[in-house]
Amino acid sequence: MGQVIEVNELTKRYGDTTAVDNLSFTVRPGRVTGFLGPNGAGKSTTLRMLLGLSEPTAGTATIDGRPFRDRPRGLRHAGALLDAGDVHGGRRAAAHLAALARSNGIARGRVDEVLAEVGLAAAGRRRIGGFSLGMRQRLGIAAALLGDPPVLLFDEPINGLDPEGVLWVRGLFRRLAAEGRTVFVSSHLMTEMEHTADDLVVIGRGELIAAESVAEFAARATAPSVWARTYDTTGRAALLAALEAEPSSVVRPDGDRALTVTGPSAARVGELAFRHGVRLEELTPRTASLEEAFMELTADSVEYLAGEPR
Known part of the structure; x- marks a missing residue:
């Protein structure tokens, strides 16, 4: 079922601006891969080149070894949600999907199936212009699923979804990957990828920062x-004095009553407190989060930084 996405030395320039710079990575089937980067990092441009909507300046982006634009009935090979708002508001939801089905050689009955799958069975005859953002996101996901493709690409898919919708999307991505499909999800929400992704591709200013598992990235x-x-x-x-004497220990006061300690384990901190007769009210180990890793590793790639007011 699954097919590999391969990006090799991909570059996109707009005049003097380089949006994507010599980017290379691989996305494999059977896993959810998160595509992360600050705003302006080049994520959407990369997805557009993958789908043949934008021509690379250099390099290649292929799905199952071929450029997507070479597929005459593309929705059978890859489904994508890039912009949920890019749909004619005067059309009815079912009619929109039916037009996509006809142009891709997909049976009309599939329209009702995907509307039901995304929770829009009762909204098929409603005009899209009256949909909320969350409903448009669901409709975009329905369009991506229409051809039952082995590869799925989603750009910020949880925007506008309520908590129930977010849980539903997480489950959908996990199920699609479990079926052996290739699932590539672009997002700026680090905590969401922590709950959803197996692997990460992280870029900044169009360049690759990391391509590895979620656990490996968080450990950075x-x-x-x-x-x-x-x-x-x-x-x-x-x-404080005892902890500062420990090898490779970094101790930082946290308010009047607490310390944040990097280096010694929680067990070692507790042992030193006991040895010096210090009663601890709380002792809590804190592991690094995906968001902390992301902020540290992309700090030099953020396009706009907030500073002190002048």
């Missing part, structure tokens, strides 16, 4: 830390 962040709190002011000073 600052080392896990320990948060310790005590009401014993004198004891806190003694514990």
Whole structure:
């Protein structure tokens, strides 16, 4: 079922601006791959080149070894949601999908199936102009699923979805990957990818930053830390001195009563507190999050940085 997406030395320039710069990565079937990057990183441009909607300046982007534009009935090979708002508002939902089905040689009965699958069975005869953003997102997902394709690409698919819709999309992506399909999801929501993706492709300013599993990427962040709190002011000073004497330990006061410790484990912090007679009110290990890793690794790639007011 699944097919491989391959991007090889892909470059896109608009005049003097380079949107995608010598980008190479592979997306494999049977897994959900998140496509992450700050705004302006080149994610949407890359997806458009994958789908043949934009011509590369250099390099290649293929699905199952062929450019997508070479597929005459593309929805049978890859389904995509790029912009849920890019649909004629005067059309009815079912008519919109039926037109896509006819142009791709897909049976009309498939329209009702995908409307039911995305929760829009009762809205098929409604005009799209009256849809909420969340309903448009569901309709876009229905269009992507229409040809029952082995490859699916989604650009910011949870925008406008309510919590129930977000849970539904997570389950859908997991099911599609479990069926052996290639699922490639572009998003700026790090926490969402933490819940959804197996692998990540991370870019910044059009260049590759990382292509690896979620766990490997999260491990790139600052080392896990320990948060310790005590009401014993004198004891806190003694514990601070003991922790600073530990090899490779970095200790940072956190308010008047707590310490954030990087290096020693929670067990070691507790042992030192006991040895110095310090009663800890709380001792909490903190693991690095995907969002922390993302912020650290893309800090130099953010297009606009907020600064101090002038």
